[in-house]
Structures are given as C-alpha cells and as structure tokens.
Amino acid sequence: MNRQNGAERPYDVVLFGATGFVGALTAEYLAAHAPAGCRWALAGRSRAKLEKVRERLTAIDPRCAELPLLHADAEDPGSLRALAESAHVVATTVGPYVWYGEQLVAACAEAGTDYTDLTGEAEFVDRMFLEHDVRARETGARLVHACGFDSVPHDLGVYFTVQQLPADVPLTVDGFVRSNAVFSGGTFASALTAMGRGPQLLRAARERRLHEPRLVARRARAPFGTPHFSAGTGTWALPLPTLDPQVVERSARALARYGPDFRYRHFASVRTLPMALGGAAAAGGLLGAAQLPAARNWLMGRYEPGRGPDVERRRRSWFTVRFVGEGGGRRVYTEVSGGDPGYDETAKMLAQSALCLAFDELPPTSGQVTTAVAMGDALLGRLRGAGLRFRVAAVR
Numbered sequence: 201m202n203r204q205n206g207a208e209r210p211y212d213v214v215l216f217g218a219t220g221f222v223g224a225l226t227a228e229y230l231a232a233h234a235p236a237g238c239r240w241a242l243a244g245r246s247r248a249k250l251e252k253v254r255e256r257l258t259a260i261d262p263r264c265a266e267l268p269l270l271h272a273d274a275e276d277p278g279s280l281r282a283l284a285e286s287a288h289v290v291a292t293t294v295g296p297y298v299w300y301g302e303q304l305v306a307a308c309a310e311a312g313t314d315y316t317d318l319t320g321e322a323e324f325v326d327r328m329f330l331e332h333d334v335r336a337r338e339t340g341a342r343l344v345h346a347c348g349f350d351s352v353p354h355d356l357g358v359y360f361t362v363q364q365l366p367a368d369v370p371l372t373v374d375g376f377v378r379s380n381a382v383f384s385g386g387t388f389a390s391a392l393t394a395m396g397r398g399p400q401l402l403r404a405a406r407e408r409r410l411h412e413p414r415l416v417a418r419r420a421r422a423p424f425g426t427p428h429f430s431a432g433t434g435t436w437a438l439p440l441p442t443l444d445p446q447v448v449e450r451s452a453r454a455l456a457r458y459g460p461d462f463r464y465r466h467f468a469s470v471r472t473l474p475m476a477l478g479g480a481a482a483a484g485g486l487l488g489a490a491q492l493p494a495a496r497n498w499l500m501g502r503y504e505p506g507r508g509p510d511v512e513r514r515r516r517s518w519f520t521v522r523f524v525g526e527g528g529g530r531r532v533y534t535e536v537s538g539g540d541p542g543y544d545e546t547a548k549m550l551a552q553s554a555l556c557l558a559f560d561e562l563p564p565t566s567g568q569v570t571t572a573v574a575m576g577d578a579l580l581g582r583l584r585g586a587g588l589r590f591r592v593a594a595v596r
Contacts, residue, residue, distance in 0.1 A: 312339035320350030348546035366528030420452035
C-alpha cells in the first residue's frame with residue numbers, strides 16, 4: 201500500500217458529503233458492496249442528516265447501524281485535518297470543488313492520505329496540482345480527481361483502447377459520447393460555476409503548463425476537435441469542452457504504453473444535424489448567460505442543489521462512449537457503456553475507486569495522478585465486475 205503509518209489509522213475509507221444526492225448514492229453502494237472487514241465511515245457537517253443516511257443504509261445491511269459518523273466541514277480546516285489523519289482514503293462529493301474542495305485536498309496531501317473526488321472542474325484540478333502536488337509526492341498521498349463520469353469512462357476507455365493497439369508507434373484515439381441522462385442541481389451549479397470563471401480557468405492552465413515536467417522524446421496532446429460527421433460512428437461529432445481530454449492527455453504523458461506520439465479528441469455524438477445545431481446553440485446560450493452574475497444566479501435557482509432525478513428516471517438512463525483508435529496500420533473500435541452516468545454509475549465509480557486505492561496492489565505512484573495511472577488494470581477489473589461494459593466492438 202502506498203501510504204505511511206497505515207496500520208495506525210482507524211478507517212480504510214471515509215466518505216465526505218454523504219448527505220448530498222450523489223453522496224447518499226455512494227454511501228448506499230458502499231453499504232451493499234464494501235468487502236467484509238472494510239472499516240468505513242460517513243462524514244459531514246450535520247450529525248442529524250448523517251444519522252438519517254445511516255438509517256437508510258441499515259435497511260441495506262443491518263451492520264450499518266454501527267457505522268461511525270464523523271464531523272467535518274469544508275470551511276473548517278481543523279476538522280478536515282482530523283478527517284484526513286483518520287483514514288487511508290477519503291472520497292468526497294462536496295462541490296462545487298473550486299469553492300469547497302481545496303482544504304480537504306491540502307489536508308490529505310499533508311497527512312499522506314489518498315484522495316478521490318467527482319470534480320469536472322479543470323480550474324480546480326490545475327490549482328490543486330500547483331498548490332499540493334509537491335507535498336503529496338513527499339508524503340505518498342495519491343490525489344485522484346475526476347473519479348465519476350468525469351472522467352473514468354473516458355480515461356479508462358482510452359487506456360483499454362490503447363491496449364488493443366500496437367506498442368511503440370504513434371497512436372490516435374477519438375472518443376464519442378452519447379447519453380439520455382439528466383442532471384442534478386449540484387451538477388448544474390458546478391457547470392455554471394466553471395463556465396463563469398473563464399479568466400481564472402485560463403490562468404490556472406497557463407501556470408500549470410509552466411510547472412509540469414516536459415516530455416523527452418515523446419509527445420502527448422489533446423487538441424480541441426472541430427465539428428464534423430464521423431463515418432466511424434455514423435453520427436455528427438461536436439467537440440466537448442470538458443475535463444476528460446485533459447485527463448486522458450495526462451495519462452498518456454505518464455504511461456509509455458501510449459506510444460511516442462499520442463493524440464486524443466473528445467466529442468459528443470449526435471445522430472442528426474438539426475440536433476447537433478440545436479445542441480450547439482443551447483450550449484452557446486448557456487455559456488453566455490454564465491458570464492452574467494444575475495443570469496447565473498437565476499439559472500442556479502432553477503435547480504436546487506442536493507436533489508436529482510428519481511429512481512425511475514435513473515433506471516431509464518444510459519451512456520455509451522465509442523472510441524476509434526488507430527496506429528501501426530491497425531484500427532480498433534471499442535466501447536464503454538453503462539446505466540445512469542451522472543449518479544448511479546458515478547456513485548459506483550467513486551466507491552470502487554476508493555476501495556481500489558484502499559485494498560488493491562497498485563503501481564507505486566504519488567502526487568496528483570489520473571485513474572489510469574494510479575489504478576489502471578485494477579480499477580478496470582473492478583468496474584467490469586461491477587457491471588460497466590468495456591468491449592472491443594470491431595478490429596480493422
């Protein structure tokens with residue numbers, strides 16, 4: 201295990217933010233799937249709310265009646281320090297992370313505690329690299345951001361695709377995302393927050409580039425694609441300005457298996473041209489509105505944080521990511537798919553990431569690392585066993 205003083209810590213995994221919408225789903229998943237002997241706990245600001253969550257978990261597993269409840273507040277560094285020092289792994293769902301996330305990252309980096317979250321906020325990830333990567337490397341902490349739909353299916357999907365291609369040759373992979381899911385208030389708030397912080401996002405990205413180690417004799421990149429019709433998927437492809445391609449690029453920079461020259465592009469996959477044009481117009485309108493504080497606040501008020509789609513709506517939800525990989529004269533089509541991406545599958549991904557860090561034999565890494573770099577084959581195996589599908593669709 202990649203941690204110090206492990207035997208002295210009372211908890212293998214602590215879930216922070218268990219009273220939120222996706223936090224409660226993650227707690228339910230852990231209640232049903234944590235291995236025997238796993239020492240885990242719930243953490244949050246309100247003991248009363250935590251007790252209600254624990255009551256729900258007890259219906260899943262009566263042993264959860266004794267589940268420890270820990271007080272922690274995102275704005276109380278002392279409570280976060282105590283939380284980090286008590287655990288091998290802390291998983292957090294408390295966002296928007298750019299507002300509420302840094303103190304916990306700092307506490308975990310200082311304590312040598314592995315950290316996972318659900319952020320899709322590029323500015324937050326870059327800032328945490330700049331502020332806490334060095335200390336985490338010193339203490340052995342693994343800081344693994346984006347352990348939900350952002351960005352596990354895409355990071356591990358590309359990792360899986362690269363394994364189907366020849367080694368030591370230039371490789372290209374394009375990812376095409378489709379889903380019918382809806383979002384929660386918390387997700388909408390995080391997205392609007394990120395859209396409204398363009399200058400801060402660009403500043404953090406520039407600073408990161410200045411401090412990241414340069415690759416020698418290799419290249420890895422994730423350029424922003426252009427809208428086009430994809431013959432490989434039979435759909436219109438719209439470039440997605442999400443964190444996912446940046447995560448994939450960082451995995452490619454760290455892992456030589458991605459070859460001497462690697463390129464990844466990331467798209468939304470839309471079946472018809474009118475849908476593509478309508479989606480682009482809606483995204484542009486939302487981006488423009490997010491620049492105006494009054495409009496941004498009004499939009500946030502339409503979706504209350506802490507609430508999300510009900511069970512029936514989630515049961516009807518699905519996602520598919522199709523990858524087209526090429527290199528060395530070989531082309532492969534792979535696919536990652538599952539159920540409701542933003543909530544049920546995200547809770548599964550976060551919980552399995554935390555359990556993977558806590559219990560599996562993993563490569564010796566530390567600092568800010570991606571899911572592919574930190575957990576790779578181990579997490580891929582866990583998620584396949586948990587019902588996510590990673591498959592080779594065709595080889596040409």
